[in-house]
Amino acid sequence: MTVEGMECVEIFNSEGKGRGLKSTKEFWAGDVIFAETAYAAVVFDNLTHNVCHTCFKRQEKLHRCGQCKFAHYCDRTCQKDAWLNHKNECSAVKKLGKAPNENIRLAARIMWRIERESSGLAEGCLVSIDDLQNHIDNFQDEEKNGLMDDVQNFLDYWLSQGQQFGMNYISHIFGVISCNGFTLSDQRGLQAVGVGIFPNLCLVNHDCWPNCTVIFNNGNHEAVKSMYHTQMRIELRSLGKINKGDELSVSYIDFLNLTEDRQQQLKRQYYFDCTCEQCTKKTTDALLLAVKEGDPKPADSVVKEVTQFSMDTMEKIDKARSEGLYHEVVKYCRDCLKRQEPVLADTNIHKLRILSISSEVLSYLQMFEEAAENAKKMVDGYLKIYHPHNAQLGMAVMRAGVTHWHAGIIEVGHGMICKAFAILLITHGPSHPIAKDLEAMRAQTEMELRMFQQNEFVYYKMREAALSNRPIQVMQEPKNEAQGMIFHKKS
Structure with missing residues (x-):
């Protein structure tokens, strides 16, 4: 484990929040x-064959561990670098006959790492694994039952011949994972691929409008490339001016929710x-x-009716998306937007959700002009709500810009791509693949x-010819999953 920059932060007791940085x-x-x-860190269960178990990059073809047949790697470099962490895991998977x-x-x-190092405090860490919060006392009955199932299955998997851990300590580790496990993304930050524990990051408290x-950044930083190029690395980046002594904060959830919903x-x-x-x-x-x-303004009864219609439509959309019925999704979105247009403002959360889904699915179906129109309305609404340096805002503006490019609306598309680049330079940094x-x-x-x-006619002719060779990548197939949580909560 490598840590950089910890001399720039210190632990303190944050009023009403416990410890913070x-x-x-x-x-x-x-x-x-x-x-x-x-x-x-580990790869998610459903992606173990598609994501490297060392650097967490998605690859077309991965090399499989010849012993356990479970772990997959980009190449021999990743496999060699993984051995320290995979050695015990390899034996355990072989003995159990499957991966848990x-x-x-x-x-x-x-x-296994605590056992190797005789401590849960790694070099450069401000806090040990032992001292991280587990919140087990706050678990509901269903969560406690799930915890006990995991503990029992863990005991069947555990092969250590050295230090033995008590039930309370094993439960503590699972509680830490539940509350502090951090969602890992692929090399471009477009898909969640795994979960890991970053002790220093766990000390950073939440704020809905963070600094x-x-x-x-999967090993793209030049300072760590030579020695740690295969390791999953996180960076805590400033979104604006931070004064000496200011508390550092991040947002654990997507800001695009009503206050009551965020708090719940x-x-x-x-x-x-x-x-x-x-x-x-x-x-x-x-x-x-x-x-x-x-x-006059829309009557309260009309607003209530359209809001309920929007929520009912979202349920239909979620079902259709889960079944891959994207043309039905488009129909639902069009009907809903037609009902919303004379009643809801473009910043209304119910309208923004429909616009977001509509633009994504229409782009996937290559109906780019309609997708671009909806993406523009969505981005205009986002810009009034999100922090100007919000990473999710930057990604949304980028997708809208690409959609406009596909639609041939080059002026707006270029402006959006420039806007997205300015945001992601701050949130991701110039070395990140997406930047x-x-x-x-x-x-x-x-x-x-x-x-x-210079010449619109010539431009469109040249563009039409170029599209058959190497267009900007269209978005992947729409995924029906929640976005915006940085800490991983296993359901």
């Missing part, structure tokens, strides 16, 4: 405050009551519930925009 120096937007590799679930695999990797963001989600998943300024003042609730301005992709897109659309301004 505060800065010991001044930071500016885009600065990396600290970075660390995982104490332990991701929680059990992660717990075992944590305890930091967390980004995965935080209480249910992380066991605390959020009292940040955004929650106390309910800053964006008026925007997220806004109705169309006009004279490099955006930089290439920006250069390409800038060149195309000049051609368009």
Whole structure:
């Protein structure tokens, strides 16, 4: 495990939040405050054959461990670097005859490491695994039953001939994973692929309007490439000016929710009551519930009816998406937007959700003009709600820009790609693969925009010919899964 920048932060007792981290120096937007590799990490159960078990990059073809037949790697370099963490796991999988679930695999990797190092405190860490919160006392009956099932299955898997751990300690480790397991993404940050424990990151408290963001950078940072190029690395990056002594914060959940819904989600998943300024003042609730301005304004009964229709439609959309019926999704979205248009404002959360799904699915079906129209409305709404340096905002603007490019709306598309690049330079940094992709897109659309301004007819002819060779990548098949949580909560 490697840690950088911890001299720039210190632990303190945050009022009403327990321990937290505060800065010991001044930071500016885009600065990396600290970075660390995982104490332990595993690939999700459903992606064990598609993602490298060392660097967590998605690859077309992976090499399989010849012993356990379970672990997969990019190449021999990743396989060699994995052996220290995989050695015990390999024997355990062979003996059990199968690999257990991701929680059990992660717990075992944590305890094998504690056993090797005779301590849960790694070099460069401000806190040990032993001292991380587990919140077991707050678990509901269903969660406690799940915990006990994991503990029992873990005992069947555990092969250690050395230190033996008591039931309370094993339960503590599973509680730590439940509350502090961090969702890992692939090399471009587009898909969740695993879960890991990052002890220093666990000390950073939540704020719905945070001053930091967390980004995965799979060994792309030059300073760690030579020695740690296969390790999953997270970076805590500043979103704006941070003064010496300021508490550092990140958002555990997506901000695009009503205050009450955010608070319920935080209480249910992380066991605390959020009292940040955004929650106390309910800053964006008026925007997220806004109705169309006009004279007269829509009647309350009409607003209530359209809101209920929107929620009912979302249930139908979720079912259709899960079954891959994307043309039905488009029909539901069109009907809902037609009902919403004269009643709900473009910042209304119910309208934004439909616009987001509609633009994504329409792009997948290559109905780009309609997708671009909806993406533009969605982005305009997002810009009024999200923090200007929010990573999810940047990704949404990037997708909207690509959609406009596919639709041949080059002026708006180029502007959006430039806007997304400016945001992601701060949230991801210039070395991140997605920032490099955006930089290439920006250069390409800038060149195309000049051609368009010189001669529209020639531009469209050349564009039509070029599309058959190497277009900008279209989005992947739409996924019906929640986005925006950085800490992994296994359901």
